[in-house]
Amino acid sequence: MIKRGKPTKNGKVRLTFTVPFDRAVGGISLVGDFNGWDPYAHPMERKENGTYQVTLTVPSQQPIRFRYLADGGVWFDDADADHHDEQGGHLHPAGQLAGA
Numbered sequence: 001m002i003k004r005g006k007p008t009k010n011g012k013v014r015l016t017f018t019v020p021f022d023r024a025v026g027g028i029s030l031v032g033d034f035n036g037w038d039p040y041a042h043p044m045e046r047k048e049n050g051t052y053q054v055t056l057t058v059p060s061q062q063p064i065r066f067r068y069l070a071d072g073g074v075w076f077d078d079a080d081a082d083h084h085d086e087q088g089g090h091l092h093p094a095g096q097l098a099g100a
Helices: none
Strands: 003-004 012-020 027-033 053-061 064-070 074-076 083-085 088-091
Touching: 012 064, 027 053
Parallel strands: none
Antiparallel strands: 003 012, 012 053, 027 064, 064 074, 064 088, 083 088
């Protein structure tokens, strides 16, 4: 699940990514072009309800590419991305853009 905040006056938007516990056992990281695909940059925190979650702030008008990386080198995508291709999920932080 991906929750998008409202764009701020400085052109940023807060994104919260949530993954159900049953999607992967062990740790999960959010990786993408916004962090140089670094699996250590955005580790997801395990919440009391069993989900994994991480929040980041990105430019509102700059689309991002991302995937999740679970323990054991298991990559997976988020069904809530705006679209998918061989590079993973694509997301428009401020919402789906016309024609995209």
